[in-house]
Amino acid sequence: MLLKNKDFISLYEVNAEVLLSIFERIIFFKKRETSEYKGRLSGKNIVNAFFEPSTRTRFSFEIAEKMLGANVINFSSKISSISKGESLSDTVKTLEAIGANLIVVRHPAPGAAKYIADEIDIPVVNAGDGGHEHPTQALLDLFTIYECKGTFKDQKIVIAGDILHSRSTRSTLFAIRSLGGEVVLCGPPTLVPDYYKLLGAEICYDLDEALKSAIAVRTARIQKERFKEFYIQPDEYFKNYRLDNKRISKHKDKLMVMHGAPMRRGEEITSEVADGPNSVIFPQMTNGMFARMALLDLLLRGED
């Protein structure tokens, strides 16, 4: 078994070898024609159990699943028996009993993916569990950097914005550290808590300073829906942390500009930068689909 256990829940203490193997599998798929791999997961039933709204991530998973020939079942909590009072545990056990071979889960509660994974024997992929982690997002971000730079050793990556509420930042931080890279978390102090230092991150409140020796900057979007308004002063925030041409052009030769989408053009990023030569935002999304293909392939087919 390539991965330590049957599931893909968290990148906490993930092995560098595991990440590199996933990258290799991504490259495998990117290099080939669809016809070469379209039956690899045929006959497998994959359930996308999304208890929290999502478009991008769900579409990305769905396309990845269909490209490999799997049967895709989309499950939304609004129409399910959760509304009839069934426990989450019973819901997923039912899916397993009916014949699901793998469940992709997005849920508003931190720890939900682990909870579900412990209740059933089939693999569970975490597509985002509350404010905890978003490991497939981290995979695609990291692969995008890997594809461009070839290595993480001693490379500095800046993540800027609302770090406090960014689950993908947590996953990304774990993975970059395991691959030997450095992470600088940047934002106002109220959104960049000190305890991230305990996870091996550096903290810097000045974005221009942080960008000086960075190979990539990844925006952590302000998640207004997740926090109380008094944590920041919006005008000051955007002045200090917006990715605009003035800020980026100083580093244009080597700095990759990354974003998790959806973008709010004009707010945390300008159109000039989003569509400019440093931006890898759309390639990230393409890599996201391939990364999910690679992951599902590895979980259901192992190392074949």
Next chain:
Amino acid sequence: MKIIIKGGRVIDPANKIDENLDILIENGKILELSKYINIAEAKHIDASKKIVSPGFIDTDYNFYNLENASIQIIKNESKAALAGGFTSVAIMPDTTPVVDNKKTVMKILEKAEKDSLINLFIIGSITKDLLGQELSFMEELSNVGVLAFSDNKPIENTEILRVAFHYAKRFEKAFLVNCEDTFLIEDSLVNEGYISAVLGLKGRPKIAETIMIYRDILLAIESDVPIHILNATCNYSIEAVRHLKTKYKKLTAGINQDYFTLSEEACLNFNTNAKIQPPLRSKDDVMAVKEGLKNNTIDVISSGHRPKTFEEKNKMFIESEFGNSGIELTLALVITELVKTGYLDISHAISKLTINPANLLKINKGTLNIGTDADIVIFDINEKWFVKESKLFSNYKNTPYIKKKLYGIVEKVIVGGEVFDVEKI
């Protein structure tokens, strides 16, 4: 009915006794402690190679549904307490219904009298229904014999707590306080630090506890009421208690067993059995707790027993109930984590479970004084064993210690002269 406990190492910290002695018990009272007692018609209990000490007293114990509990449940919970070395427990008032009036106290005492194998004492609530808004019937609670007052949770409104302290001046009974700033800990389930960083959960900062420790002690000083900090779980809090003890004599502090045993890492993988409040803290704080016990900043060790059903605990972390049940492991945890590691010698450890809680609650127990009730525990300090779920006595198995290796096991407990063989009850 005469009983002689023979040949044990008798440790009674209150009287500075630590030597091999025999103990004579008659009609439920301690009659004599001497080198060799031989009375033909007495029942002999062989305590050779065992330690014999006063039975332990728990100051932080929960039994939510006592009034409606069946005899069997009460018996199992009593067994669990006995297995932990306890002969007396003080029940926190968040029972159903809340202990905020005389009638509820009488019902509980009546039930306890009938079915409990150990001594049950009552802690009365500070506010009505534990809502933190109006005072409970503090005077009638005091008159009917509650040992102390507590809401078993933080009281947010400082003015109300201040009024309660002043109202209680006459009663000379301690306030057992839970110190956490409710605003700072809102929606927070773990320690703010490494574990909140890893799990992506909002954390409870240590200062939320220390701020309220300062607040509550100042209120006690102002009203001259005895105050007991139920849990000083972190270095800042322990420093605060240490400092304020130099200013105020009626201040004591306690700690539940989990805080010298586990650190926040026990919550990794969203382990709900480690979800307690105040939260498990950092490894440095665990060391500070052990040091605090050693230098007597912390006077009392309690179980913090919070029995929860499987359904209540086996949920997602954010939904799971707080608390773990632990009273039957108290002696073993104290020996394993504090005595075997060299922080406390056994006599010092016993004092935190006997004479210190007895002094706090002002009961004539926790010693081997002649003429007092024969509440005695006989235990082996060296026996190694592993915690198995199937062997737990309590009906409630919500403990993080399954499979843990422990040293120390209770053999027999005597409650008011009645002898219980822990394995055979």
